[in-house]
Structure formats: structure tokens, C-alpha cells
Amino acid sequence: MITNPTRQRALRGHKASRPTPRAANTAEHQAVLAWRLTPRDKWIIRMLWEHRVLTSHQITALAFPSFRSGRMRLRELWTWGVVDRFQPFVTVGTAPMHYVLAPAGATVLAAEEGLDVKEMGYRHDRAFAVAHSLRLAHMVGVNEWFTALVARARHPEPGEQVALTAWWSETRCARHFGDLVKPDGYGRWQHRNQGIEWFLEYDFGTEPLTKLAGKLAGYAALAQGTGITTPLLIWLPTTRREAAARRLLTRAWRELDDPRGVPVATATAELLNPEAAHPSPADAVWLPLDSPRDGARRRALSALLDAWPHVSPPADSNGDPLNQPPASMPPPYPMPPSASTPR
Template structure:
């Protein structure tokens, strides 16, 4: 997971892997000592930031040999892995990863009815769809017999709304090329930012040739509410989809039946539907190049 998603906080690792904070701390201390993982603690103006973990040299070597590869061939460099501590995108990356680890934590609750079945990083999405669109992540959620796959746009409030909304043209291009209508979920930092973003997104959506190919819903990540599966998603209405109020993540699948994934992924090549990598660690080598279905 660290190889695929670059950096995870101690809380996110607990949500992914461990039954308690105590168990996680003991294991992470050993992994740090053995140089399987490295760690850093960013400076914050108020309070204390959680420990952040990245892959270390021994961890990269273990991943390579696990797949029968020469460690020199997987493209890992410790200075690059640790360099994210100084990246301007650190908070953005941690925010995206927290969105998905929250869904994993929900999946692992004793009475869980929902399950995250796929989570692809920004880099993996770039390899597959970068010639058309660059989402922050791709996910797939199953709950109560409903299933929805989606692209995530995680807005941190620093990007111009015109740039954010213009991405809908790229999503329409991808949907037209693949014949697959994949919802776009936009996570925004505040209620006021969501209101402004919805206005810009609605205007751009109306300009598309086929807006029905790009279902869009927004939410605001207000303090204390991190549950992405809750009734928080507000669709941007079109003539084909009008329903008042905020919906649960699983309810979006019912609202947009044209975007429902098939029962099983098709066998040829790599596609949006592929879930074989799901939540397990991916192969260190990049996946196969997209076929002509993705416009190459």
C-alpha cells in the first residue's frame, strides 16, 4: 500500500491493517527499525501531526523479490520516497488516502454492509488514463447489493474553480472513447467552497455534448465528518437525474443506473473495471499499457 499510495499516516495504517493503535505502534516500530518503512512528522502550527510513513529500502527490496524482480528494476529511490515530506502536495495526497482508508475502516466493522473493492492511486490512474484525464484516484464501493465505481476529485481549495470544472470535458472524452460512464465525485473543503464549485460545475456540465456520460456529485468535508459512504453526496441535476437531498454513496448507483459496473470485469487487457489489484499491493512494475479502447 505504501508503494502504491506513497504515504500513509499512523491513523490511516490502523484503519487499513490493525485492530488497535497499540498493536499498530508495536509493529510499526519494528518495521521502522528493520528499515521496511521510514517515517516523519510534519510541522503544524497547532497541536501535533500524526506520524507519516513511507516505504524504506528493505521494504522495496522485499516487494521486488516477492515478485521475482531485481530491486533495481522497480524504480524505487529512498530519497524520492522520503522527499514527499517536503512536497507541496503532501496534505493533498494524505487527504486522498484518508478518504479511502475511511472506507476500508467501514468495511471492517463487525456489522459492515459496505465494502471497498478497488482503490487506484493518482499515479496508476495517470498511467491508464493520463492521455485524456488525470483523476486524483479511482474507487469501487459495494453496499446492500448496489455497486458504484467512481473517479475522485479531491479539492483542497487551492485550485481555480474554472480549472476544476474544465476537467468535466476530459471525463466526457474518456467516457466517449471507452463507452463507460463513470461518476465523478468531488470532495471540497468547506460548504462555501462546495456552493461555488457546484455553480461552476453546473455551467460546464451544461456545455458538454453528452452530459449524461459524466454523472457528478459533490460534498464538503466539514470538520468531524469523514465518512464518505454517509448521506452527504449532492448530485448535480440534469434532465435525466433529478432527486432532492443528499444521498449515500451506494444510493448514487441507483440514481445513475447507466454507470453501474457489470457483475464481473471483462477479461481483455486493462480496463476501468479491473479489480484484481483491489486493495492488495500492486506489482512493482507498471501495469500494461492501455489498449485502443482508451484512445491510444
């Protein structure tokens, strides 16, 4: 290094690229957004507010015909200050872009609801705080689970009529049921004229299975207090963990005062067919907890109510499992405007 120093020319490296200018959230910019934003853009804004963070792959699967078209539109929304993005560090490969709501998008949403941004509860630093949350992977996993259902509904098989008609975030569920249970999500699936609703427990393989089984008491209390029997779907990462979980769940389920009030079914990601065009939790991967050991068969999501004849199909209540008016901003319809009837 002393006798043969590096020439100054070699230390210049590549010239740094000029950062892309982003529009400031001013009144003039809001006027421009009035004719730039499409119904699909505004739907993406609502989805980011409801679910906090969505990856580029998830947004593309939810609302765009191709990844290229989704990437181009998301870049425009980012340039306009409607969405913000970050890229988490991963040890292998490259993580996709993660998108959160930006100030301009929050202003648009608040104006549509007749609220002030502060009344809506939005803060830019809180929106970005999810980038450092220890639960980021869990949130992305839950959103990926529901995204797979939407993608499945957007690409139905010939003659099939399916749709995800409700998708509540963990935050909304906690607001409604947090005194008893805190599910990772609530959803409704419509298959032709038959619908099914459920609470989701998304097991990431990190919490003790005894804690998972202990949650059944809270769901039993919720069913008793509301008089509504809502199935509980538990998604696990592997079949081995599912087998261990079912033993503990069965024991806790049988100890409930009214086990029929908490129908439980389990499934695992290993059962999905990787060669399918759009594998999703709607496939025949669900095994009810009260199924006999001999002759038990996996059921599709739409066929689970056949295993629970005492469970009534969900009533038409605009996606509210308690048939009550929402206490806050209503959740967005899970299907994008281009693939569903606007509500």
C-alpha cells in the same frame, strides 16, 4: 551575564538518548524477514508502494485493532528497515508520523513480484522526497478519504455487508488516463450485491473552481473513448465552496456533448456527522449535479446509482475500470488480509 555567569553544570542539559539500531538490508536480514513478516506486514508494504505515504493513524485505521498495537508493529517494521518515517512540521500541535517504503521493504516486494528493485523503479531518496513535496497535504488528504471508507467497512453496522474493493492511487490513474484526465483516485464500493465505481476529485480549496469545472471535458472524452460511463465524485472542504463549485460545474456539465456520459456528484466534509463512530464518504452526503433545486436530497454512496439509472454497475474486472490487464504491478486489495478474503 558577566557578573553572574551560568555554571557549566547547567549547560549540560539532558543526556541525548542512544539512537535505536536499525537492521541493514543484507541477504541475512532478508532471510530473517522471511519468518518475521506477516501477510498484514506485506500488505502494508504494498500499500506504501501504491500510495507513497500513509500516516500512523491511517495505517492503524486500515489494518490494526487499536492505535497502540499499530504503533508497536510500525516501530518494529521501522527497526527492521521495512518502512521509514518522518514527522512534518506543523505550527500547532504535533503531526503524526508519516510512513514511506524503506529499502528492505522494497526488496521484499520486488522479490515477490520476481523483479529487481531497480526494475520496480524504487529509490530511497525518491521515497523520502514526498516529505518535502508541496502536495504532501493533498496526498495525505486523499489517502485519508479512502482510509475512512476502509475503516467504515471494517466496522459495519449489524447485518450490513460493505467493502472497498478497489483503490487506485493518483500515480496509477495518471499512468492509465493521464493523456485525458488525472483523477486523484479511483475506487469501488460494494454494498451487499450492488457496487459502484468512481473517479475522485479531491478539492483542497487551493485551485480555482474554474479549473475544477474545466476537468469535465476530459472526463467526457474518456467516457466517449472507452464507452464506459464512470461517475465522478467531487469532495470539497466546505458547503459554501460546494455551492460555488456546483454553479460552475453545472454550467460546464450542460455544455458537454453528452452530459449523461459524466455523472457528477458533490459532497463536503462539513456534512459528516462528527458524533458517528466511523464517519466516512459512504454516508448520505452526496448530491448529484443533475438533482432538481427543489426537493434535492443527499444520498449515500451506495445509493448514487439510483439517481443515474443509465449507469451500469461495474463489471468484475479485478478493479480495472477499463477491463484490461494491468500494465504494471497490480494494485493491492484495499482491505487488509485480516478483514478480507485474500486475493
